[in-house]
Amino acid sequence: MKTLVCTRPGQFDYEEGVRPELQKGHAIIKIKRVGICGTDLHAYEGTQPFFEYPRILGHELAGELVEFDDAPGFEVGERVSFIPYFNCGECIACRSGLPNCCANIKVCGVHMHGGFVEYLSVPSYSLLHGEGLSYDELALVEPLAIGAHGVRRAGVREGEFVLVVGAGPIGLGIAEFARIAGGKVIVMDINDQRLAFCKEKLQVPHTINPLQGDAMQQLKDITNGDMPTVVIDATGNLKAINNGFQYMAHGARYVMVGLQKNEITISHPEFHKREATLMSSRNATREDFEHVIASMKQGLVNPTNYITHRVPFSQVKADFASWLKPETGVIKAMVELS
Numbered sequence: 001m002k003t004l005v006c007t008r009p010g011q012f013d014y015e016e017g018v019r020p021e022l023q024k025g026h027a028i029i030k031i032k033r034v035g036i037c038g039t040d041l042h043a044y045e046g047t048q049p050f051f052e053y054p055r056i057l058g059h060e061l062a063g064e065l066v067e068f069d070d071a072p073g074f075e076v077g078e079r080v081s082f083i084p085y086f087n088c089g090e091c092i093a094c095r096s097g098l099p100n101c102c103a104n105i106k107v108c109g110v111h112m113h114g115g116f117v118e119y120l121s122v123p124s125y126s127l128l129h130g131e132g133l134s135y136d137e138l139a140l141v142e143p144l145a146i147g148a149h150g151v152r153r154a155g156v157r158e159g160e161f162v163l164v165v166g167a168g169p170i171g172l173g174i175a176e177f178a179r180i181a182g183g184k185v186i187v188m189d190i191n192d193q194r195l196a197f198c199k200e201k202l203q204v205p206h207t208i209n210p211l212q213g214d215a216m217q218q219l220k221d222i223t224n225g226d227m228p229t230v231v232i233d234a235t236g237n238l239k240a241i242n243n244g245f246q247y248m249a250h251g252a253r254y255v256m257v258g259l260q261k262n263e264i265t266i267s268h269p270e271f272h273k274r275e276a277t278l279m280s281s282r283n284a285t286r287e288d289f290e291h292v293i294a295s296m297k298q299g300l301v302n303p304t305n306y307i308t309h310r311v312p313f314s315q316v317k318a319d320f321a322s323w324l325k326p327e328t329g330v331i332k333a334m335v336e337l338s
Helices: 038-045 135-139 141-154 169-180 192-201 215-222 238-247 268-273 286-297 313-324
Strands: 002-008 011-016 026-035 060-068 079-082 119-123 127-129 161-165 184-188 206-208 230-233 253-256 277-280 307-312 332-336
Touching (some): 002 313, 011 313, 135 141, 141 169, 141 230, 141 253, 141 286, 184 215, 192 206, 206 215, 215 238
Parallel strands (some): 161 230, 184 206, 230 253
16 A cells, blocks of 8 residues: 655655554545645644654545444445544543544544555544535545634624635635625735635635735725724734734634644733634534535535645655745645545
């Protein structure tokens, strides 16, 4: 079985692995698609928190179910995806219905080996029915679920202004589900190509490049002087995260979906006078995955919009470094396995 291992920052190697054997309570998936996400890129760069090498990357996955134990309702041969956050079921978070932030969580492709393999064993409880979606669509359910969860954390309400900072794949998903929730979406990014994509493909009404003009004034003009009542960071960039606090309306909610290694800095008086709410948003729950799948089936979101690059598994090592370069124009690279 062919595998692709990130042996150290900046280095991939193809290796021979052993096809997994069926274990109790598990399922084996023949991987068909792997979406490349920011976590994979950061791991390759050496900037991903909570990470050790060597590691097989990949958690945006879709494939064919070939074997399973204890997965009622599933059938051999059907298209599936799965929730790649494996929880313990026993900690305070799990007992509180928050398996996405389990104290002992193991994220596929981060804390344990992931989907750059031909066959992958996953817990049966994590399986998701394909619901008639294509392999491409199923591989994009997970990143969109991250966005859907952040929007749900924010409690976006009909008609309120939602500022999404960062127009990478996660930020684009946040913008989509903020729109679906009824928000008036504003996307901020320093990449004009990404901002144009937001307008052309996602029908985002307002975009801002903070390097061009006064971002604060633009936000005031858009929001009739009120400023956004929801700010969601999807950059994982310390400067962008710290700047986000100044964009909040009084009474606003700030949700951090992006992750970085350092300490954030806020002005306590400015934060306090707003009676602001600060939240993190980690991973997603089955509720979010099901919301994404339903939204795809209803045509509320078109995931194939995001796929800008497509490569066979054998080409990943050669092409991966290029996806870190803005001039490559990558939004979502999709890896195909036979």
